[in-house]
Amino acid sequence: MSRISEAYDQCENIIKLHSKTFYRAFSLLPKDQKKAVWAVYSFCRKVDDIVDEGMSPSEELSQFEVEFESFLKGDYNQNELMWVALDDVFKRYNMDVQSFRDMIKGQRMDLGERVYVKMDDVLDYSYHVASTVGLMLLPILAPGKEQYLREDGIHLGYAMQLTNILRDIGEDLERGRLYIPQDLLVKYEYTINDLVEHRANEAFCSIWEEMAELAEDYYDKSFRTMHLYPVYSRTPVKGAALLYRAILDEVRGNHYNVFSKKHFVSRDAKEKIISSIS
Template sequence: MNKILEAYDHCEIIIKLHSKTFYRAFSLLPKDQRKAVWAVYAFCRKVDDIVDEGICPSKELLQFEREFESFLRGYYNEEEPMWIALNDVFKHFNMDIGAFRDMIKGQRMDLNERVYVTMDDVLDYSYHVASTVGLMLLPILAPGKEHQLREDGIYLGYAMQLTNILRDIGEDLERGRLYIPQDLLVKYEYTVTELMDYRNNDAFRSIWEDMARVAEDYYDKAFRTMNLYPVYSRTPVKGAALLYRAILSEVRKNHYNVFSKKHFVSKDVKEKIISTIS
């Protein structure tokens, strides 16, 4: 098999394993765009895994950053499937290099134990680790319309990352991370100690819903320009957004238990959502 095709297959396995939601939505794309999305996802996953699972994540992230800069100059490990696939993507699409650099910068925020005081702090983090993904994908999904779609693409990243934060509170606490802004803890008189004790009370649910309202507002803003995407990518993008938004409903349905349970949208619900998109 062609080395480039093998590299794309490797990237597909990664997204299929780690994000069934994105895989289901973007499988609807035409072949070339679909493969390119797999490659971008593999890049993002690599950075994420370094930070979450690396033995010495600071050094590993710095090394990866150097490898990316070398890649941009045309030098990369030609035995590494992700770089092979990404090189092909960069040849065929007008990729936003700044978004890739910002993604690495965002992952570094998790290594520096950043304190989030306000929602603006959380949105800045969300831009770097999530909105950047949308900016990476825009040249693939809507070539020539990147400028028109940029703002709402950033908003969709905000919405999805806030959804991640609201779903993964327990998991993040185990990693020593807290993305709930301190001013919300003060507003609802809920302490970090209560959070560490997994106290699912009225104050906690008020904080959760406060952040969920912000997320849902950004989903609504992102949907404003969905009609500007080409027909071939409109359904996948809208599908990914709706599937992610549905996670919030799953958490509510399970009484806000984000401490000992990870919430997923069932396969049946996913198929129902995808089938209703026009």
């Protein structure tokens, strides 16, 4: 097996382990594009893991940033298979370098005691940690059409990250993170203590639904230009969006229990959604 093949295989194993939803959707891509997506996902996962699991995340993230800038100059550790795969991707596609830098910046936001006062603050965070992924993938999924798809690609990132936030409220609380904007808490007279006490009362459900409706609006906006994607990537992108959107209904079906349950779309439901895409 060649070094590049080994590198791509490792990247595939990473996405298969950590994101069954994305893996299922993007498995529909042609071989070369599929491998490239795996490599980009590995980069994003690496940054995410540094922040969530690193022993000294701030220093490790700074070091990773230095490594990325060196990589862009062609200087990287050949024993790090992620860089080997990503180097091949950068040679094959006209990648958006700034989106990679913005992703690192977004992950750094989780290292401070950041308070999200308004929804715009949450969307700024969502751009950096999620919309950037879409911008990284556009040159792979729709080469030459990036400028036409950029805005709605950003919208899809907003939608997916808001979905993540709404699904992971309990998990984030355990990490000392809160992405619900302060003005919504004030609007519905719901307190931080209510959150800590896991009160899924009427006020909580109202907050959750207001954010969910915003997410669904961004999903709808992202579908406006879906027809501009090449045929080979249209179904995977739309599939990823629909699979993620379905998480919101899973939460609703479980009475908004986001404190003690991690919500997933079942394998059967995933297959039904994918097969329904025209």
